[in-house]
Amino acid sequence: MLTDPRLLLLAPGDSVFVLRDQIDAGETVWVAGVAVAFPTRLGLGHKIARIAVAAGDRVIKYGAPIGRATQAIAQGDHVHLHNLTSDYTPTYALDKGDA
Amino acid sequence: MKGWLRSDGRKGIRNVVAVAYLVECAHHVAREIAGVDRDGAHVIGFPGCFPNPYAQKMMERLCTHPNVGAVLIVSLGCESFNRFQLDQVVAATGRPVKTLVIQNTGGTRSSIAAGRDWVRAQVAELATAPQVPMAVSELVVGTVCGGSDGTSGITGNPAAGIAFDKLVAAGAACIFEETGELIGCEGIMADRAATPQLAHELRASVEKAARYYATLGYGSFASGNADGGLTTIEEKSLGAYMKSGQSPISGLIKPGDIPPKGGLYLMDVVPDGEVRFGFPNISDNAEIVEMMASGAHCTLFVTGRGSVVGSAISPVIKIAANPHMYARLSEDMDVNAGRVLEGAATLEQVGQEIFDLVCGLAEGGRSKSEELGHQEFILTYKTFEPIGPACLPV
16 A cells, blocks of 8 residues: 655554654645645654544554544544543643744 | 773773762852863762752762762762762772862862862873773663654664664673653563563562652653654653663663673662652753763763753763754764664664764763763752662672
């Protein structure tokens, strides 16, 4: 299944790819055979869903769970603070206002 | 490789004068004294006025670190730190040591003048001290990561892990940490323990960290980690865990415990008992200081967002995980592991480069942060119980 070479699969059973280079705003990118439009820029190191994950299910990276989906995640979605939460301690993100 | 032989049999890859303040009130005087020769004299110290056995042990270990050739203790005079014991511990190793009590030396100006005279003489003396041959198996190397992002766990950390595998294979002692950033890895890590008893100890140390951070309400996770694509503490942990490489885990130590032989060790940095003094390590240099207290000759520091720090006493080798950051901060980075993402190098090649840099530090090589004059140091309050009998190799 066609996948953009910027998307890196770390372990065979992973539910996410990791970006090895950035995706610019407005690009359409192949994610495991599906063409996905990205309205905003994504920096390297960020995660893209390789498969759909149901709300409450675990997200797998490096072959190990990295938390649970807080909402349904579709293939090609950016996976981050808005749809993934820790099973241990919550993640603190700086409120940057309009900066 | 060459080093300076100490009376306990360890060898140093640097030969500096440690200028050690025992309370924040003596910090300015210590800094001004060390300013007489910033290459040869490094400032370390403890800011608190209340007694703390952990801080005492850390300062004793640091003042007798193999990279330290002489020690000037700078005391205000009324702090609770036991300066008499520290002086005796250093003197017992045969190192030149002098305690300067500001309240008995005429104040700031007089103490700075007296301290500078002593330091200048010691630096001159140390500069002529003979070196002896040194083997890789005599090295203690630590690793930390800081300013991590989504690239740290796939480039810099596994490359540091490969360097660790090479060092351990050559007989060196390698130390990784921090248990608060191994939350979620306890199972896979315990599988690598040399004995079932050690596996239990490794697991328990991470469970302690999880409880500790849950009480504090924050994981070991900074806002910049999320900017770099990391979402949860267990995700950050899996990336951090890659620094440990593939070797079997030989032991579990706490800050100030010196590995008894070569091998791979986990350092448990989370205090024992109830949560008392706040966050275990309030910034990256606190971790580097604990590595040094356990004898680390140098520390590998993998960074994704771009830390610029170095350390007093022991060199820091900074490994850039992220090629974009390397392009912005190349003047601070010793290694560009981001090349792996661009297909310009393999993890194995970067791991070998790190190994060669470590050995090079004992052959006259200097790290970027040393060249730039970085000598950060921080030590805060903690409480530890001694490690259990199952923690060390027999």
